[in-house]
Amino acid sequence: MDTWTLGELLDVGGGPAVTLHTAPAGLTVPVTEALLYDAHSPLPRAPGALLLAVGVRASAAGPLARAAAEAGMSGLVVRGQDGPLAEAESAGLALLSVAGDAAWHQVHLLLASAIGALPQALGFDRGGATTGPADGGAAxxxxxxxxxxxxxxxxxxxxxxxxxxxxxxxxxxxxxxxxxxxxxxxxxxxxxxxxxxxxxxxxxxxxxxxxxxxxxxxxxxxxxxxxxxxxxxxxxxxxxxxxxxxxxxxxxxxxxxxxxxxxxxxxxxxxxxxARAAQELARHQNGDLLRRLLDGTADPAGAAHRLGLGLGPDGEPAPVRVAAFVLDSAVSEPDGEQSALRLLELVRLQCRARYGRHACVLVDGVVYALLPALGERGSARHKGLAEDIVRQAGQALRVPVRASLGDVAPGLAEVAASRDDADLVLRLLGPGLPVASADEVRPRVTLLRLTEVLAERRELSTGAWRDILAYDAGHGTDYARTLVSWLDAGCDMAGAARLLAVHPNTCRYRLKQAQQQIGIDLDDPDERLVLWLQLRTLGGLDGSSRSFRGPV
The missing domain is CATH 3.30.450.40 (GAF domain)
Incomplete structure (x- = not known):
C-alpha cells in the first residue's frame, strides 16, 4: 500500500472535527498531504493533496476548487458549511469542511498528523505488510x-x-x-x-x-x-x-x-x-468499533484481535461482560460533558491497570467498558473493579458515580445483549445502591423489562387496573394501593394491614368495596396475577408505596 485513501483518512481521523460534503471521485482517491493555501503564491502541482482554503470564504471558494482540481489535488477543505458544493462536484473534487471557529494551523496539524499516522493507525507499513493492531504510536x-x-x-x-x-x-x-x-x-x-x-x-x-x-x-x-x-x-x-x-x-x-x-x-x-495522533486515531477507531459492537452493528469477526481481547480454549473469542458507568443525573453538574470525558479516562486507566488493556467508549453520557470474563466465577472481580472506579471517580470528580454490570456475553456477537442488561440496571441504581450486577437485581430488572413490554402493547396495557386508579382519583379512595399491598403480602389480610399501617378490617372493607364498585373478581387467580403485574409495573405501585406515578 503506497498511498492512503480519503476513506481511510475519514475512518480514523474524521468525525466532528472534519465533515465530508461530497466525494464525486469516491472515497478511494489518494491523499498524500495537507497544504495551506497562500493567495500570494501560485498553486503548486500536488497530486493527492488536501488544500486548506486559508483566507477564502467558503461561499467564495468555487474558483479555488476548480484550480485545486486542475492541480491534481484530491480535496478542498473550507471553514464553515456553505462551501462550493456544485463547483466541487463539477470539478470531481472532494469537499470537506471544519467548524467556523477552527484555527487553520490546528486543522493543518490535525490533518497532517493524521495522514502521517495512518500507517500505524491502520496497522500497515508502507510496504504493505501488516504490523498488527494499532498500538497508538510509531515504532x-x-x-x-x-x-x-x-x-x-x-x-x-x-x-x-x-x-x-x-x-x-x-x-x-x-x-x-x-x-x-x-x-x-x-x-x-x-x-x-x-x-x-x-x-x-x-x-x-x-x-x-x-x-x-x-x-x-x-x-x-x-x-x-x-x-x-x-x-x-x-x-x-x-x-x-x-x-x-x-x-x-x-x-x-x-x-x-x-x-x-x-x-x-x-x-x-x-x-x-x-505518535500522539496515531494513539488518538487508534483510540478513536477502537472506540468506534466498540460502539458498533454495543449497537449490534459490527461484525465480531476480527474484533477480538483489534480490541486486544484474548481467545478461549476453543480458539473463539473469549466471553466478555459490559460494564456501564455514569455520573449521577440527580446532581447538577455545570460541565457535565467534560466530567463525562474525565470519567472515561479514569475508567480507561483502571481497566488498563487491571487487565493490561482497555476497550472503553463514551456513548450518550454513559461510559461503557468491555471486561474480559474468561475464568471469572460470578461477577465478584468485575464488581470489585466497578466499586473501585465508582469510589475513585467520585472522589476525583466530586460527583457521585453509578456502575452496572450486564450478563456475561459468551462471545462478541452477544455484546449488545450485555449492554442492554447494563442499561437496565443503571436505571435501578441510586444512593443506596451505587453498584450492581444484573444477577443481583434480577427480579427488579425483569419487572422493568415487563413494564416496557406491557406498555408497548395495547392489549397488555388495558384492563381493570386503569379503572381502579380512575375510581381512586375520582372518589378519594385507596383501593389500588390496598389491593397491591394485599397481593404483595400473599393475600394475607394481616400482612397487608401492616404494610398499610391500618386495621385488618379496613383492608377487608376496601377490597370488598373494590370488587362491588369496579367489578373485579379477586377469587380468580389469573385476574389477581394480571392486576398485580399491571399495578406494580404500569401503575408504579408496591406494598410500601405512599403514592404512585400513575398510568403509563
Missing part, C-alpha cells in the same frame, strides 16, 4: 534511531525525555562518553530527582532555545564525581512543551551543536505529534 525503535541521529550530528550521547522527565529513548553511538547520571537514568528510564535537577529543568523550560548546564555534583541527583555538563533544549510545538533533548557535553561537541540540536528537537516534536 519505539524509530525514536531510538532518531536519538542516534541527533547524537551523531551534535557529537554527544543524547537522551529524549517527556515532560515528566521519563526517558523515551537514548543514543548508543560508539565512542561517546556517558556519566553516572546518564547510566542511572537509563537503568530506570527516569531522570534521578534532586533540587539541582529541578532547577536545571526550570532554566531549560523557561529558555527559548538551547541552554548549557553545568555538571551536577554528588548527592541524590549526581551519584559520582564523573558527571559532565549538558547541552539541552526543550521540545515544543505550537507553544506546548512535549519534552526535551539532552546531550552529554564532554568537550568534543560539534561546532554547530546548538543548531543541530534545534533541528533535532524539531524532528522529535514532529515524531511525538505523530
Amino acid at each position: 519505539l525503535g524509530d525514536l531510538f534511531a532518531l536519538a542516534d541521529a541527533v547524537a551523531a550530528a551534535v557529537g554527544g550521547a543524547t537522551a529524549i525525555e517527556d515532560p515528566r522527565q521519563r526517558i523515551l529513548a537514548y543514543s548508543t553511538v560508539p565512542g561517546q562518553r556517558v556519566d553516572e547520571d546518564r547510566r542511572q537514568g537509563i537503568l530506570g528510564l527516569q531522570v534521578p530527582g534532586s533540587p539541582e535537577n529541578s532547577e536545571q529543568y526550570r532554566v531549560l523550560f523557561s529558555a527559548a532555545g538551547p541552554v548549557r548546564l553545568a555538571a551536577l555534583g554528588g548527592g541524590a541527583g549526581g551519584r559520582g564525581g564523573d558527571n559532565l555538563p549538558r547541552l539541552a533544549v526543550a521540545v515544543r510545538a505550537g507553544g506546548e512543551t512535549l519534552g526535551s533533548l539532552w546531550v552529554v557535553d564532554d568537550g568534543r561537541l560539534a561546532p554547530d551543536a546548538e543548531e543541530a540540536l534545534v533541528q533535532g528537537a524539531s524532528t522529535v516534536a514532529l515524531w511525538l505529534l505523530r
Whole structure:
C-alpha cells in the first residue's frame, strides 16, 4: 500500500472535527498531504493533496476548487458549511469542511498528523505488510534511531525525555562518553530527582532555545564525581512543551551543536505529534468499533484481535461482560460533558491497570467498558473493579458515580445483549445502591423489562387496573394501593394491614368495596396475577408505596 485513501483518512481521523460534503471521485482517491493555501503564491502541482482554503470564504471558494482540481489535488477543505458544493462536484473534487471557529494551523496539524499516522493507525507499513493492531504510536525503535541521529550530528550521547522527565529513548553511538547520571537514568528510564535537577529543568523550560548546564555534583541527583555538563533544549510545538533533548557535553561537541540540536528537537516534536495522533486515531477507531459492537452493528469477526481481547480454549473469542458507568443525573453538574470525558479516562486507566488493556467508549453520557470474563466465577472481580472506579471517580470528580454490570456475553456477537442488561440496571441504581450486577437485581430488572413490554402493547396495557386508579382519583379512595399491598403480602389480610399501617378490617372493607364498585373478581387467580403485574409495573405501585406515578 503506497498511498492512503480519503476513506481511510475519514475512518480514523474524521468525525466532528472534519465533515465530508461530497466525494464525486469516491472515497478511494489518494491523499498524500495537507497544504495551506497562500493567495500570494501560485498553486503548486500536488497530486493527492488536501488544500486548506486559508483566507477564502467558503461561499467564495468555487474558483479555488476548480484550480485545486486542475492541480491534481484530491480535496478542498473550507471553514464553515456553505462551501462550493456544485463547483466541487463539477470539478470531481472532494469537499470537506471544519467548524467556523477552527484555527487553520490546528486543522493543518490535525490533518497532517493524521495522514502521517495512518500507517500505524491502520496497522500497515508502507510496504504493505501488516504490523498488527494499532498500538497508538510509531515504532519505539524509530525514536531510538532518531536519538542516534541527533547524537551523531551534535557529537554527544543524547537522551529524549517527556515532560515528566521519563526517558523515551537514548543514543548508543560508539565512542561517546556517558556519566553516572546518564547510566542511572537509563537503568530506570527516569531522570534521578534532586533540587539541582529541578532547577536545571526550570532554566531549560523557561529558555527559548538551547541552554548549557553545568555538571551536577554528588548527592541524590549526581551519584559520582564523573558527571559532565549538558547541552539541552526543550521540545515544543505550537507553544506546548512535549519534552526535551539532552546531550552529554564532554568537550568534543560539534561546532554547530546548538543548531543541530534545534533541528533535532524539531524532528522529535514532529515524531511525538505523530505518535500522539496515531494513539488518538487508534483510540478513536477502537472506540468506534466498540460502539458498533454495543449497537449490534459490527461484525465480531476480527474484533477480538483489534480490541486486544484474548481467545478461549476453543480458539473463539473469549466471553466478555459490559460494564456501564455514569455520573449521577440527580446532581447538577455545570460541565457535565467534560466530567463525562474525565470519567472515561479514569475508567480507561483502571481497566488498563487491571487487565493490561482497555476497550472503553463514551456513548450518550454513559461510559461503557468491555471486561474480559474468561475464568471469572460470578461477577465478584468485575464488581470489585466497578466499586473501585465508582469510589475513585467520585472522589476525583466530586460527583457521585453509578456502575452496572450486564450478563456475561459468551462471545462478541452477544455484546449488545450485555449492554442492554447494563442499561437496565443503571436505571435501578441510586444512593443506596451505587453498584450492581444484573444477577443481583434480577427480579427488579425483569419487572422493568415487563413494564416496557406491557406498555408497548395495547392489549397488555388495558384492563381493570386503569379503572381502579380512575375510581381512586375520582372518589378519594385507596383501593389500588390496598389491593397491591394485599397481593404483595400473599393475600394475607394481616400482612397487608401492616404494610398499610391500618386495621385488618379496613383492608377487608376496601377490597370488598373494590370488587362491588369496579367489578373485579379477586377469587380468580389469573385476574389477581394480571392486576398485580399491571399495578406494580404500569401503575408504579408496591406494598410500601405512599403514592404512585400513575398510568403509563
